[in-house]
Amino acid sequence: MEFLRNTWYVALWSQDLAPEQMISRKFLNEPIVLFRQADGKAAALADACAHRFSPLSMGKVVKGANVRCPYHGLEYDGTGKCVFNPHSTGQIPPAMKVRSYPVAEKHSIIWIWMGEKEADLSLIPDFSVLDPDPKKPVSKRDWLLMQASYELIADNLMDLSHSAVIHEGILGSEHTVKGNVTIEQRGTTVKAGRNVPNVPAPGLYDLIYKNDGRQVDLWQDMRWDAPACMLNDTGVTEPGAPREEGTGFYGLHFLTPETETTTYYLFCAVRFNPISWGQPLDGEIQTKISELRRFAFQEQDQTIIKAQQDRILGQKTLQHPVLLDIDAGPVRYRRVLEGLIKQEREATNTLQGKESQAA
Numbered sequence: 001m002e003f004l005r006n007t008w009y010v011a012l013w014s015q016d017l018a019p020e021q022m023i024s025r026k027f028l029n030e031p032i033v034l035f036r037q038a039d040g041k042a043a044a045l046a047d048a049c050a051h052r053f054s055p056l057s058m059g060k061v062v063k064g065a066n067v068r069c070p071y072h073g074l075e076y077d078g079t080g081k082c083v084f085n086p087h088s089t090g091q092i093p094p095a096m097k098v099r100s101y102p103v104a105e106k107h108s109i110i111w112i113w114m115g116e117k118e119a120d121l122s123l124i125p126d127f128s129v130l131d132p133d134p135k136k137p138v139s140k141r142d143w144l145l146m147q148a149s150y151e152l153i154a155d156n157l158m159d160l161s162h163s164a165v166i167h168e169g170i171l172g173s174e175h176t177v178k179g180n181v182t183i184e185q186r187g188t189t190v191k192a193g194r195n196v197p198n199v200p201a202p203g204l205y206d207l208i209y210k211n212d213g214r215q216v217d218l219w220q221d222m223r224w225d226a227p228a229c230m231l232n233d234t235g236v237t238e239p240g241a242p243r244e245e246g247t248g249f250y251g252l253h254f255l256t257p258e259t260e261t262t263t264y265y266l267f268c269a270v271r272f273n274p275i276s277w278g279q280p281l282d283g284e285i286q287t288k289i290s291e292l293r294r295f296a297f298q299e300q301d302q303t304i305i306k307a308q309q310d311r312i313l314g315q316k317t318l319q320h321p322v323l324l325d326i327d328a329g330p331v332r333y334r335r336v337l338e339g340l341i342k343q344e345r346e347a348t349n350t351l352q353g354k355e356s357q358a359a
């Protein structure tokens, strides 16, 4: 599997990286340690000391800003430069440094740039729905390490017809199987919409709406941006009524490959037009949203996607699925992603060609 590299991946929820803390991750097969510098800015370094390759993440943050290697105590700053050698004369060879990855903090997320090209902040997709707004309660900013490739999970999210089957009772039901699928593309942003008119409100939607199981119009509009950052504008309203009169949530889904077959999955839900039942019920509903969505992704999606992946891996005859019209979303986003990866590959080849000519 070839990954897109010159793009922003979601590393962590901002709230999960405290001062003095180090978090070890592997993104695109590369071990990385994340920590905060003295000014609070997040930094990301290759998680292997340049001296003898011990994981820096097993050391600690010292002097409020440096990472100290757990083995012989060399210290690195947020740029990856070795800034302190406790031994003999304290001399530091110029090559004593580790790779540092550009990091940005926006929309309550720490983003990491995995490519060699200069990081481009304008490429962070708009997730301002995550910026603080008292009128839009947010469920737990949660995450899972999924035992499945990010592509299979993105396929799952770009075709929400599965919610009627896998998530029956929570996010769908036998009534919500038939939806009208629409596909829209602007630049490299893909939207897969799904409208399901006049059906009994499925579990989670009923819970945040009228809790009476009555008929509603249901919509699920999933937006995809490279590499795998998704926003699902979803909700319910009275049959025939405009969406603004209903209620719903933005489902945020961020996928960052750990390896070809495992993926960090960060998620939460931001409610819009929330209906208040007063406390303590509102608090209980918020908790329930967090719990139900985690259950749906961890126990239901993961189980089936991992089993699907186990079937596909190493089976040459199972590489070309027979598609249905519900697959329009996965097909379109994969086409865009493959195009971006191809562009990146060609640009790298051209550059390498020029370099070898010059040498």
Ligand code: FES
Residues within 6 Å of the ligand: 049, 050, 051, 052, 053, 054, 069, 070, 071, 072, 073, 074
């Ligand atoms: S391995 Fe890091 S200081 Fe020796």
Ligand SMILES: [Fe+2]
Residues within 6 Å of the ligand: 156, 162, 163, 166, 167, 296, 297, 301
């Ligand atoms: Fe799902």
